[in-house]
Amino acid sequence: MSTLILNIEEPHPQPARGFALWQLGFRPFYLLASTFSALSVLLWSLQFSGWLGHAYLAGPLWHAHEMLFGYGLAVVVGFLFTAGRNWSGQPTPTGWPLALLALLWVAGRVLVLTPFGMAAAIVNTAFPLAAAAGLAVPLVRAKNRRNYFFVGLLVAMGAAQLGLHLAQLDVITLPGWVGVRLALDMMLFIMAVMGGRVIPMFTNNGVPGAKARRHETLERLALGSVLALIAADLAGVHGAPLAALLLLCTAAHAARLTLWQPWRTLRTPLVWVLHAAYAWIVLHLALRMLAELGWILPSVATHALTAGAIGGLTLGMMTRTTRGHTARPLLADRFDVACYLCLLIAALVRVGVPLVAPGASAGAALVSGWLWACGFALFTLRYAPMLLRPRLDGKPG
Structure with missing residues (x-):
């Protein structure tokens, strides 16, 4: 490393x-x-x-x-x-x-x-x-x-x-928290759309020979399944019908991620962080299905989406777009890798500990929160000068 x-x-x-x-x-x-x-x-x-x-x-x-x-x-x-x-x-x-x-x-x-x-x-x-x-x-x-x-x-x-x-x-x-539930679904849809547009492109641009692919039928199925999930949550669907829909969502997004060749990106942190974040989307959908069947707590699935997918994908896109739009090299440095690892470990702790040791959930939340804070504090310290100063090439933006 x-x-x-x-x-x-x-x-x-x-x-x-x-x-x-x-x-x-x-x-x-x-x-x-x-x-x-x-x-x-x-x-x-x-x-x-x-x-x-x-x-x-x-x-x-x-x-x-x-x-x-x-x-x-x-x-x-x-x-x-x-x-x-x-x-x-x-x-x-x-x-x-x-x-x-x-x-x-x-x-x-x-x-x-x-x-x-x-x-x-x-x-x-x-x-x-x-x-x-x-x-x-x-x-x-x-x-x-x-x-x-x-x-x-x-x-x-x-x-x-x-x-x-x-x-x-x-x-x-x-109903309680309905606004939060729908906002989570819409954030999921935004990430699914943007992930499908940029992750294969960034993979092929940043990893020679990666050959990340998109399949149009699978793209429509992946995005359509999320729209169906939004509609189901609006309609208040629960139980076996919602679990079946979540199983379809999980399979579609797992197949989509597989076509992007994530295992070829391990030497390119600016790319693997996006794949890791998208993998949390797949895990979120699977965990939400298990929660709907009553096998785990719903909060575990929610934190797979928030701490894992939203945290990882937003941080990965912030580092990449900041570098690109300030005319800096599209290469992650040790600060970026440290930020990524803080968030990845934070998500693993927040989701994994309640699954295997529910009694330690409170301590896991505290540890996860501070790891999350450390990751974003490092990003702020590293990127504030880039965000406050003009582009290196003198162009507007």
Whole structure:
């Protein structure tokens, strides 16, 4: 491992001058997301110990809300604003509109820690809707219909979040945690779509002779099965029918991953981290099927998706897109590998220990949380200078 890491160290380019935080969407949202993700474990500990007992959202609901609608959504918006410019050839929000959107996200993180529930609901719902508008304008101008559905997904995330808040405020009656469940499904669909687009491409570009492949029928089955899962969760389907659907999802995504040749990527950390994260999607679907049959706790399956898939895929994409869009080599260094290993071990602890030793689940959650925090703290320290400074080649973005 040490030889591998030394061999992939990047050269040392001259540092770029100036301040570039508001030049493209990935810059502020990756920095905010990674910083918040590293700090949120401390806030979670404060809530758990009762220090934040007057917060509007408290306990596990706050933790779930912030990991999905705080951290996860920030990374998605940063990625979509950056990719949307490439897809459409049109500008996505930069400058003061981007700064205002980032401020809206920060306000949402603060308000859920206060007693002001209605303000928190309005601000947190407004963020994905404003982001949807910011993405829709360039896509519509370019008539880039292939990616219109991302606008719809951001609107749907806003609707799920609004439903969660209104239920929490007793304005409407909804089944417990339905907004979180639907948001998890939509994050799963976003990762399935983007994983299918970029993982085979990055594999073939980064690993000579990998021969990662896509099969169109399998692609439709994999994505269609996730859409069917969203519909089933909306309809409140449970028991054997949902378990059967989850078995189909598991098989489709396992076959999809196999075509991407993950075993050929082990010497290329910038690529294997994406394959490892996608493997957590397959594991999540399998574990959720077992939970639906009553064999394991549902939280184990949920953390396979959140700690494993969402954490790994977002971190892998943040490192790669930051390097690419700041004109740095697409090679992982020892800091990147350390970040990846922290998150991978965190997920293994969070999912594995409750499966084999349920009595140690509380300690496993604490260890996993600190490993997660260490991974994102390392990312923030390493990548903040890249995110704050202009591209090395002097191009905009």
